[in-house]
C-alpha cells in the first residue's frame with residue numbers, strides 16, 4: 001500500500017495530539033496541525049498550522065487538502081456533527097486514527113455510560129465511511145491528576161475522595177506513540193486498542209509520586225464522596241457521576257491493565273513516576 005506522506009492532527013494543541021505532532025515531526029512524514037486559534041498554537045519547526053473547527057466541518061476542507069491520514073481527538077460533539085466531520089475527512093484522506101475511550105463497549109447495543117456514548121457516536125460513522133481506521137481506547141490519562149496542581153502549588157496536602165482507588169494511568173506520550181504507529185503503518189488497520197499504563201497505583205501513591213518528583217513529601221487527606229462531587233460542578237452531571245462511580249469501583253476492583261502499548265511500540269508503557277517527573281513544573 002502507498003506510503004503515508006502527510007498527516008493532519010486534529011487536537012494538535014492537546015495533551016495527546018501535541019505528542020502525536022512532535023513524534024511525527026521526528027519522522028519523514030509531513031505534519032499539519034489543526035487549531036481553532038493558530039496564533040496561540042506553538043508547534044515544532046516544520047509543522048504547518050491551519051485554522052479549523054470541528055463544529056464547522058466546512059472549515060476542515062483546506063486543512064485536509066493533500067492529506068493521507070488524520071489523527072482525531074473528539075470533543076464529544078453531537079451525532080450530526082460526527083457524521084459531517086467524518087464525511088469531509090473521507091473525501092480527502094484514506095486513513096483515520098481516533099482517540100476514543102476505554103469506556104466504549106462492543107458487547108452492548110447501546111452504550112451504558114456517557115463517555116462511551118460520546119465516543120461511540122464518532123466510531124460508528126468512521127466504521128461506515130470506508131476509511132482505514134484504528135480506534136485507540138485508552139483508560140485513565142495521568143493528565144487527569146493535573147486537577148491536584150492548584151492544591152500542590154499552595155501546600156503539601158491533596159484532598160480527594162477514594163484515595164485507595166487503584167488504576168493504571170497512561171502517559172500521553174505512550175498513547176501518541178501507538179497513534180503514530182497506527183497512522184504510518186498498515187498493520188493496525190481495523191484494530192481497537194485498549195490502552196493502559198503498565199502498573200497500578202492508588203491515588204494516595206500517585207500523590208506520593210508527585211511529591212518524589214518535586215522533592216517534598218505530599219500527603220493525602222480523604223474527603224467524602226459528596227464533598228468531592230460538589231467540586232466537580234464544572235462537569236456535566238452525568239460525566240461527574242460516572243467518573244466518581246468509577247473511582248468508587250476501583251477501590252475494590254482495580255482498573256484494567258493491558259500490554260498493548262508494549263505490543264504495538266516494542267517498549268513498556270512509561271511509569272506514573274516518569275509522568276510526574278515530566279510534569280513536575282506543572283505542580284511547582
Ligand SMILES: NC(=O)c1ccc[n+]([C@@H]2O[C@H](COP(=O)([O-])OP(=O)(O)OC[C@H]3O[C@@H](n4cnc5c(N)ncnc54)[C@H](OP(=O)(O)O)[C@@H]3O)[C@@H](O)[C@H]2O)c1
Pocket residue numbers: 010011012013014015016017035036037052053054055073074075076099100101102115137138139140141143144
Ligand atoms: N482523560 C482521560 O482519562 C481520558 C481517557 C480516555 C479517553 N479520553 C479522551 O481523550 C480526549 C482528550 O484528549 P486530550 O486530553 O489529549 O485532549 P485535550 O488536552 O483536552 O485537548 C483537546 C484538543 O481538542 C481540540 N478541540 C477541542 N474542541 C475543538 C473543536 N471544536 N474543533 C477543533 N479542535 C477542537 C483542542 O484544540 P484547541 O487548541 O482548538 O482548543 C485541543 O487540541 C477526549 O476525547 C477524551 O474523552 C480521555
